[in-house]
Amino acid sequence: MTGRLRGTLLCTLRSKIVRLVIAAVMLVLVILYARRVDWGAIRDRTADASVTLLALSALGNVPLIWLKALRLRLLVGSRVEAPRLMGFYVASYAADNLVMSQAGLGVRVAMLRKDGVPLASAVTSQAVEKVLEGVALAMLAVPVLATLELQPDLEASLRWFAVGGGIVVAVALVAAIIWRHKLRVAQRLADVLAMLRDPVLAARLVALSLAAWVAEVGIVLVALWALHVQVPVVVGPTLLLLAVNLAALVPGLPANVGPFEAACVLALGTFGVDANRALGFALVYHALHTIPVTLVGLPLLHRATRSAV
Numbered sequence: 090m091t092g093r094l095r096g097t098l099l100c101t102l103r104s105k106i107v108r109l110v111i112a113a114v115m116l117v118l119v120i121l122y123a124r125r126v127d128w129g130a131i132r133d134r135t136a137d138a139s140v141t142l143l144a145l146s147a148l149g150n151v152p153l154i155w156l157k158a159l160r161l162r163l164l165v166g167s168r169v170e171a172p173r174l175m176g177f178y179v180a181s182y183a184a185d186n187l188v189m190s191q192a193g194l195g196v197r198v199a200m201l202r203k204d205g206v207p208l209a210s211a212v213t214s215q216a217v218e219k220v221l222e223g224v225a226l227a228m229l230a231v232p233v234l235a236t237l238e239l240q241p242d243l244e245a246s247l248r249w250f251a252v253g254g255g256i257v258v259a260v261a262l263v264a265a266i267i268w269r270h271k272l273r274v275a276q277r278l279a280d281v282l283a284m285l286r287d288p289v290l291a292a293r294l295v296a297l298s299l300a301a302w303v304a305e306v307g308i309v310l311v312a313l314w315a316l317h318v319q320v321p322v323v324v325g326p327t328l329l330l331l332a333v334n335l336a337a338l339v340p341g342l343p344a345n346v347g348p349f350e351a352a353c354v355l356a357l358g359t360f361g362v363d364a365n366r367a368l369g370f371a372l373v374y375h376a377l378h379t380i381p382v383t384l385v386g387l388p389l390l391h392r393a394t395r396s397a398v
Contacts, residue, residue, distance in 0.1 A: 116347075127365060133365075135369040138315050139314070146377060156300050156301040157218075158172070182386055196393065306326045306330065336348035354367040357371075
C-alpha cells in the first residue's frame with residue numbers, strides 16, 4: 090500500500106468516525122429532548138390539520154424538482170433530458186434521507202457520469218448549483234428579512250452562517266487559483282464560470298434558482314396554512330427556509346432529524362408561535378418533506394446502485 094493511498098484511507102476513516110460521533114451525540118440530544126416534550130399537546134396542535142393542504146404542499150415538490158432539473162440541464166450542456174434529471178434528484182434525496190451525510194451529491198454525480206456527462210462536469214455542476222442556490226436565496230431573503238427583528242440566537246446563527254459561507258467561498262477561490270493547472274475539477278469550474286459570463290445564460294440560471302426558492306416558499310406556506318400556524322405570508326416561510334438550510338449544515342442523523350426541528354421551532358418563535366405548535370408543525374412538515382420523496386426515490390436509487398455494481 091502506497092503512502093498516498095494509506096493517507097487517503099486514514100483520512101476517510103477519520104471523517105467517518107467524526108460523523109458517527111456527531112450522530113451519536115445528536116441522537117442522545119434528540120432522545121433527551123423528546124423525553125421532555127408534551128406529546129399530548131403536540132397531538133392536540135396537529136389534530137385539526139387540513140389533509141388536502143398537506144397533500145398540496147407535498148405535491149409542490151414536483152414543480153420544485155422540475156425547475157432544478159431544468160437548471161442542471163443548462164449546466165451539463167443538455168446531455169440529459171429534464172424528466173430523467175428529475176429522477177436523479179429524487180433518487181439523491183432518498184440517499185440524503187437515509188444516510189448521515191450529503192450522499193445525494195455523490196448519487197447525482199454517479200448518475201450523471203453513467204449518462205455520459207464527464208466526471209469533472211458532473212462534479213462542478215453540483216458546486217455551481219450550490220453557489221446559485223446560495224445567491225438566489227440571499228436575493229430572496231435579504232430584502233424580506235432586512236427589517237425583521239429576529240430572536241438573538243437565530244440572528245447570531247445567521248450572521249455566523251454568512252461569515253462562514255464567505256470564508257468557504259474565499260478559500261475555494263484561492264485554492265482554485267493556486268492549483269488551477271493541476272486540478273481538472275478546478276479547471277472545469279473555471280470553464281463553467283466562464284460560461285456564466287454569457288448574460289443570457291446567467292440570467293436563466295439565476296431565474297430558475299429564484300423560481301425554485303419561490304416554489305419552496307409556497308410549499309412551506311401551504312404547510313403552515315394546513316396546520317393553522319399564523320405567520321406573515323412571505324416573511325414567515327422565507328425565515329423558515331433560511332433556518333432549516335442553516336441547520337442542514339450540521340452533520341448528524343439521517344434526514345437531519347433534530348437540527349431541522351430545532352431550526353423550525355426557533356424560527357417560528359420569532360413570530361410568537363408557541364413551542365408545542367411550532368414543534369408539531371416541524372414534525373409534520375419534516376415528514377412531509379422526506380417520506381414521500383424517499384418512497385418514490387428508493388426504487389430509482391436501488392436501480393442506480395445495482396447498475397453501478
